[in-house]
Amino acid sequence: SDFCGRPIHARARVLLMPREDSTLTTRQRLWQITRARGVNHADLVGWLEVDGTTPLRFDDPALVARFRRCLARFDVAFIDSLSTIHAGDENTARDMTVTMDAWRDLSLGTDTSIVVVHHLRKPGESGGGGMTRGRMLQRARGSSLIGATARHAVFVSDGPDHDQIRIDVEGNHPHQ
Numbered sequence: 001s002d003f004c005g006r007p008i009h010a011r012a013r014v015l016l017m018p019r020e021d022s023t024l025t026t027r028q029r030l031w032q033i034t035r036a037r038g039v040n041h042a043d044l045v046g047w048l049e050v051d052g053t054t055p056l057r058f059d060d061p062a063l064v065a066r067f068r069r070c071l072a073r074f075d076v077a078f079i080d081s082l083s084t085i086h087a088g089d090e091n092t093a094r095d096m097t098v099t100m101d102a103w104r105d106l107s108l109g110t111d112t113s114i115v116v117v118h119h120l121r122k123p124g125e126s127g128g129g130g131m132t133r134g135r136m137l138q139r140a141r142g143s144s145l146i147g148a149t150a151r152h153a154v155f156v157s158d159g160p161d162h163d164q165i166r167i168d169v170e171g172n173h174p175h176q
Helices: 023-037 061-071 093-109 144-149
Strands: 014-018 048-050 076-080 113-117 152-158 165-171
Touching: 023 048, 061 093, 093 113, 093 144
Parallel strands: 014 048, 014 076, 076 113
Antiparallel strands: 152 165
8 A cells, every 4th residue: 555655556566576586485575574564465466476487588589579478467577686587798788788678678668667676786896896986877787788778776775774774766867
């Protein structure tokens, strides 16, 4: 009914594609979250689908075509994480072009928002000098093409207090 304390206007059909955790871990986390929020699990039927096993690579045209057909059933798809849906080197624009083009084309060519989890560079990490300041999109790991393709980016980090989170939002389209 709400997100971060703000009411949700309309219910969305959600596809969650965890690629870094086991199905058991994902199921346990979802049960804990829904239980803590007082959500009846039966109320999620038809609104939340979790798929951690169907092959998906944005650099494979056949898998992209299958994913495009699947997206018609959802309002938003969350993919965790970018590194699991391509075989290229994230640090080179040449390798990331096919993946970023597929992400952009799917996002613009369907009625589904596609959220891809990606990570910031760690201090001292190569590629950008381990930037710890500047725009968040510039601090993302890999080629600048990744940040250039993202329309909006939401960054979640620890807050100043032990039990807080900090949320920063940036976009490549300031008017939106």
